[in-house]
Amino acid sequence: MKDLKTYIQELTELRGVSSQEDNIISYMAPIFEKYGQKVRVDTLGNLICSFHTGIPNSKRLLIFAHMDEIGFIVRKVEQNGFLRVERIGGVHINVLPGLKVDVQGVKGVLPGFIGTTSHHFTKAHEKGKVPTTEDLYIDIGATSKDHAHKLGIQVGCMITYHSDFTELPDNLLTNKAMDNRAACAVLLKLAEQIYQWVPKLNWDIYLIACVQEEFNIRGVLPAVRSISPEVSIGIDITPSFDTPDMVGYSDVILNNGPAITCMNFHGRGTLAGVLPDSKLLKTLFDIAEKNKIKIQREVALGVITENAFISFEEKGIATASLSIPARYTHTPIETISLRDVENTVSLLISFIIQLEKSTNFGRSQIIK
Structure with missing residues (x-):
């Protein structure tokens, strides 16, 4: 079992442009196989690790992060x-x-x-x-x-x-491909922790390391359709506004925890975004407060994740997005805080273990 920083370093050092994620699949799959009950790779390369309750007709939670880099x-x-x-x-x-x-x-x-x-x-x-x-x-x-x-x-x-992993003071880590290998590291740590909770799970859990986000934002969709989850939570990076050139637009900064997305929207060629499910959003905020997990709130224009399309799959899926703040996005020196990644893991595992069989999200319960 490796620590989170090691996962981040080793994942960011791998090469994996969109559609060429094989190195990351090969790295993550053996770890998923150690902890998950079922691990598979679909035709596009989406790596799917699942944990099952054994309860008939269990509800399904999907947590995903993309493997590819620019x-x-x-x-x-x-x-x-x-x-x-x-x-x-x-x-x-x-x-x-x-x-x-x-x-x-x-x-x-x-x-x-x-x-x-x-x-x-x-x-x-x-x-x-x-x-x-x-x-x-x-x-x-x-x-x-x-x-x-x-x-x-x-x-x-x-x-x-070219990879050049660097540690800076105050738990900061720098390299190419922090977008989104830092989130892939979160998936690996979640697999380790979910493994210990399998006997007490009330929902089936699916972790997906997905493909081609940087190219078309839709590579995960075949995997989503094969699972048909009730809830989808995406993990990605978001710009941090604590450098001299970025101050002012948002309060999201490094070392203040992951940002829970209240809205994101991308209007440059892709008219889509995420307005998360309000009940799911409230649950995440409540869990963070109850467990004293540092989080931030985010409204981000020019940012988009797969949930913009997942929301509208089949019957409709309740979605939420967590963002790891990063300086210098889409450059070779993307910089994140290890603490923010640790808090992302804590928030998600806390969410998973509090799910009850009767827990519902979405708006279909408004009229009974």
Whole structure:
């Protein structure tokens, strides 16, 4: 059994762009198998770990977190050996020039760098200019297109930020892919703890490490349909507003606990968001207060999770979202608080063990 910090470090060091989550599946599956009653991987790659009460027609709770990370895909190998790319997910283009990346070639992983104009030849009107995706190129040291091919690089190869896990004072942890491997670590700790409570469970519990959130936000849906849960709780990161450039919009900060979402909404191309079930929301707040678990309240524009689509599946599903605050989202230096992750685990396990057979969420009980 590993501690939470070790899980976070080892998970964030893995490479797994959307649709290429195999490394994370291989890491998480043996741990799920140690504790869960049934573990399976569906066609898309959703990793599902379940705990069953044995009670006929038990209600079902789904808790999920996505495994994939943002990155790039090679769209062209230039004649001179440099790589042209397209983004996969919301890569933060402002921070890219000069970054170290890992290129996943067919013969193994190669180190590379995102090129940038030499300082001495940067023209005045180019200084401070953010490059477009079309301007970006990656240098792997290849001298020609043929050389790149011999190194194992082809169109379609995936690229991630280079991992550099760092511990900072006050329980802060930094690396690429904290979004959303920190939440995957929560799932692993939940599996350990739920295992001890199986004889007393009143609901069947499903933990899903899901795929392709950064690309289309819908990779989890086939798994949801196979389970048909009454309740879905998603775990993801959310921007922290405690750096000089972010102060003002929200009170969500590091080390103040996970943020319980009151609303999120994404209007840039995806007109969707989450308005959580009010009874489920109240229950989470009440549990946090009763157990003295630090939590925050969040309203977040520009943020979206799978629950935006899960809510409307089949009969309708009561949803809620928990957010782990993170600085510098979608960059190689995403920074979180270990305490906030610990409190996320505490809140969720406290929620699970208080569920009764008669517990209901949603609004269908308004008229009886």
